[in-house]
Amino acid sequence: GCTSPANNGAGGDENGETVYRVAYVARTQSDSFAAWLANAISEEADKYDNIIIDVFDGQASDSTQNSLIENAITSNYDAIIIQPNNGEAQKSYAEQAVAAGIITITTNARIEGVQGASSVDADPYEQAKVNADVALEQIPQNANVVVLKGPPGNFHADARRDSWQKEFFDKRPDVTIVGEEIANWNKDEAMTYMETWVQANSKIDAIIAMNDNMAAGALEVVRDDSNFAGMLSYGVDGTAEAVLLIQEGVMTQTSLQSAYDLATALLDTSNKLLTGAETQIDIDIDAPVINSDNVEEYVEMHKRAGAIR
Amino acid sequence: MKTDRMKKIWSDIKSKYSIFLVLAALVIVSWIANENFLSVGNLSNVSRQIAVVTILAFGQTILIISGMLDLSSGSVLALAGVLSVSVYTMTESLLLAFIVAILASVACNMLNGLMVTKFKAPPFIATLAMMTMARGAALLYTNGQNIYQIGDYVKFGQGSTFGVPTPIVFMIIILFITWYILKHTTLGRSVYAIGGNEEAANASGINVNKVKMKAFIVNGIFVGIAGVIFMSRVNGGMPNGAVGYEFKSLTAAIIGGTSFTGGIGTAVGTLAGSFIVGFLDNIMVLTRVNSYLQQIVRGAIIALAVIYDIWSKQKRTKKKLGNIQEKSK
Amino acid sequence: MKTDRMKKIWSDIKSKYSIFLVLAALVIVSWIANENFLSVGNLSNVSRQIAVVTILAFGQTILIISGMLDLSSGSVLALAGVLSVSVYTMTESLLLAFIVAILASVACNMLNGLMVTKFKAPPFIATLAMMTMARGAALLYTNGQNIYQIGDYVKFGQGSTFGVPTPIVFMIIILFITWYILKHTTLGRSVYAIGGNEEAANASGINVNKVKMKAFIVNGIFVGIAGVIFMSRVNGGMPNGAVGYEFKSLTAAIIGGTSFTGGIGTAVGTLAGSFIVGFLDNIMVLTRVNSYLQQIVRGAIIALAVIYDIWSKQKRTKKKLGNIQEKSK
């Protein structure tokens, strides 16, 4: 017979040290940030002899994710890390995991109010706020801006947009939104919208995008257009592409949602919970700002990771 | 003698029920690969997971047999679902919420039917238009926001009836209804006739438009129920939910032997198709295949399953001819 | 006399080219709604935006006419695109990168063709399997990460040839090729014949399998080119790019009058279909329609356009007959 390692639960290796099996249920592996995070977690896990991580792909679908959590519970993992597609949608499944006595950690974004679960997160409100704060200063009076949003109903998409509303638009009634569309985190969709906006508006002062992909897409349209030289642009994530654009002086600012930091924190948290050092942990990683002042540091970071040559 | 008969039965099974053999093979291989696979917990998981898509696939089966299809089912599901959830949060009546879902979905499908029968739009276009419109309506209604705190509504999707998870109960009931309609009602037989040859069906005195409309209404009922289960399973009213489900349900039906040429298909075939996809996804997760590799394997196995099915049916046709010839000698 | 002739010509246009009338109406209404609409910049934008989907749609047109379709084109585009980008970053040769894209895409399409012709898999399933496999391969190859810093590669999608943006140049060339194949080659005629009646085509001496394979190969070339343009336009190798493009391209072809029943369709019809969708999306963004409402309007207008097209073709039949009766009296 073929025994399933997952079924062994905590088994011993030759050193007699306990090896823990952890399921990481990713939101999806088909968007670049989520894929980066999954890769970072796998790499980080290699540093722990006592932890083996299995990564599952939630395919950006609530029901697939729920299914995966169910499967992980059935397979008796020692811990489950959930990167929810939609916090509320996965909530009762996270609760089931806790009820089954499995260590449950929610991350990027945290699911609020799951009794007995831990969390490691980067706060999407904060990520947008750090940009909105500088935008308050940088965006000129009576400016025209365009807004690019993530998929409706998505926790990060909504929280970042909400943050921009409260931290920027409410404080700057002089600013006009001349275009606001859902580009679903996609670069090509963002490009199409920007191309159209450029036709209808001779003056656009800033691009406010809920992630770097969309900001990059919009910038792709105007980067060589002298009419729009000096346009401001804000994103979130700190992707390799955004960092390069900032280095080139094309993009204004983004905030890093560092997959490495999240991965480090997640593994550290998992280790502490699994070994019984602690029973519940809730931490947030920072959302450091990346702009022309400190961009070299992040270029280096991406170079080390191989994302930039 | 006996072995001969056995052989014959076996070859009959092999040809007529080849897709079930594929399913059986998949189950056995999966079980060998991971002993958890056949645990009650896991089987019940898979069944619950595929319930929504399977219910949609039953509607697709009826439509495809009659030469149509529904590209709007994922979106209509979302619209019906959010309306239902929203009615529930206002009235706290599960019955009312259920009725609203079905009414909304049937209304959309009657519009589909109208476009197809009265205005002669190809079903692909009619339901594609509905796909966009229903999604837009769901988002507009909720302003793109998910509806949370839906209380007891979760019972539809997460509860149990007589110890069986409710989604599975619904799936079984709708399997039965589909089977019964297709096999034992004039509606079902008309559906086959229209899909087999619409002109001939018309000439045989079948009211083609009426039958098509009825097929859409039945589909509407199924989609509405699926909407309730879906929202309840994800514990919220999600206007952006079930994207791509029309596609998954079409796939399940086609793998199960329903043919786009029309006039061919069965309810159990569709169930088998749905389980093949469900088990495949499940065992790859259980055995922790790299998720990119999973996609490659999934594609390959779906192709192989269907090719095997078609190949063994062709062999059967040849066999049959042989029999006739023997008889005539 | 003269007015009579004018009237006749007008009624001919109205019936035969009704989809172009829809397009014209859309253009006029859009222009009234927003004067920027007809600016050279905007028209060139729309053309560039739809180029990739339209190129895919030409491939779909050939396939649909012959009774097949390609669900894998979005994924194969991504696979061909990332391979091409990656070859470019290694070799810095645009030519090599271009060739690799086409080779990869043709290889995938030959596999599609093989499944359909040799193993008799329905095109829906064969290309669905390929859709999953190609996407998996693209993600596996790049490990899910985008490839950046692609240098001069952007020239394909962002550059200009003789003052016309390169994607538009490609689109026009492929429009011409498609038109030529369908209208002036034995391959085209065979494609129509197979879609119209496969058995009769076979009995007329057409090598059905060979023609289907060729149709897939042509489609493969188009998809490969589309892959290069797409990646170059977005300035990166995106393994998860172009999701859903198979669907958009199918839609353009069907709106343009290509029929899933086979044997019917034209290249210019498809172009018109593609522009209808492109203009519609464009004008709604220009006039800043609420993005949820956009979806509803888009669905409704697509349905109306197709219904009008079908209705006026039916009317043509009646009109013509009137003329004849008059003549014969």
Next chain:
Amino acid sequence: MNGEIKLRVSNIEKSFPGVKALDGINFSAKKGSVHVLCGENGAGKSTLMKIINGIYKADAGEILIDGKVVEIQNPIQARSLGISMIFQELNYMPEMTIEESLFVGSWPTHKYGNVNWAEIRKRTIELLEKENLDYSPETKLKDLSVSDIQMLEILKAISYNAEIIIMDEPTSAITQKEVEVLFKKINQLRDRGSSIIYISHKMDEIFRIADEITVLRDGCVVDSRPKDEYDIDMVIAHMVGRKLDGNFPKEDIKIGEKILEVKDLTNQGNFKDINFHVNEGEIVGFAGLMGAGRTEIMRSIFGLDGYQEGEVFIKGEKVVIKNVKSSIDKKMVMLSEDRRRYGIIPVRSVKENVSLSSLKKFIYGGKLHAKKETDTIQDYATKMRVKTPSIETSIESLSGGNQQKVILAKWMLTDPDILILDEPTRGIDVGAKYEIYKLMSELSKQKKGIIMVSSELPELIGMCDRIYVMAKGRIMGELKRDEFTQEGIMKLATKKTS
């Protein structure tokens, strides 16, 4: 009661794009009588019948049943008015079983509306046994031959106890034996008081079965009166508007070398040990009852089906026919008996249908030469007298007989040496038939070899130089021209296999 007018149509008009199919038709059918409609291909017979059955709507005119004006919107209403119809073009659902196809649209049901399968099975078996048909009720239609399906259609149409039964060329796909069965049925129906409207191009049949005859030409009634006031020549003269020579235009031609030879051909279960040959300038007939396996042999030789054993020689050279294309390359073509399935590409134009097998002819520098194609095909269409508004018209809007001419034109265009004609005159009017016979003579003068598979003995006897007679997948005998008799052929065709 019999002799009363059951159905009357008055001033019916109907147009299609480019044609006025019916131009003020008046016509009536009596109870207990067989009313034969005849007329050239495209005269409008089928169109009139489809209007009566509710498939088409007339542009003008009215239909009266039992003296009352009725609106017939669709076949459901037609059926409720007691009308049933056998269609000229077989139109069936290939995936359906025999039992189901017999009851489609009028399934017997239980109390609660669910289909009564037991009843269907019972009645099907009764029917099949009564008619001596050896089929399992669960056989799918796609596994049956055209003639079997036609027979089932006939059974179905008369099983409704309809008062008005329309038969649009019911015998075009069946052989003598089944024709006899059908005529027996028609006589029973007539005695029962039904009105039967019968369309056929076969003159001998018409005069055997008719009580009254109406002749249509170009959408108008030319003449209508009791059979006794007619003779064959008069009917033909009315139909085609001129006198026709009633004889077969067979000419004496010097027979040349063997052009096709088949040795020991076997296809498991379809036919066995088939040996025959065809010489240059010769017309060779194949006779046999329905299901004798004639079509199967021809399909195998032509490359549509394979064969396990045996050899085929063309002009003395052994050939391997892999597919239809290699057959056409060897200058051998076959006109199929199933025009709808293996003949026409419905949605495409007459032009495209004709040029389909000879596209290479029109290729210049890789491009189809549009003008050359159009001119050539216009020539052929004129020569073959295809009745169509233009060669750009889609073939499906042509009448059955004209579709047949188009398909013949397709094969003529390939300039073949060997022509296999499987039921070449099926559904063709007398005038056109005569033209096809003339064409055959013409071709044999050009030293072509022709195989003529036909279920009409008179035309085989009239046109052939030799006839092979088949039964149950074997050749039972070969007859020379001076040995031809209907009795002789039938005797061989019904001979028991050893």
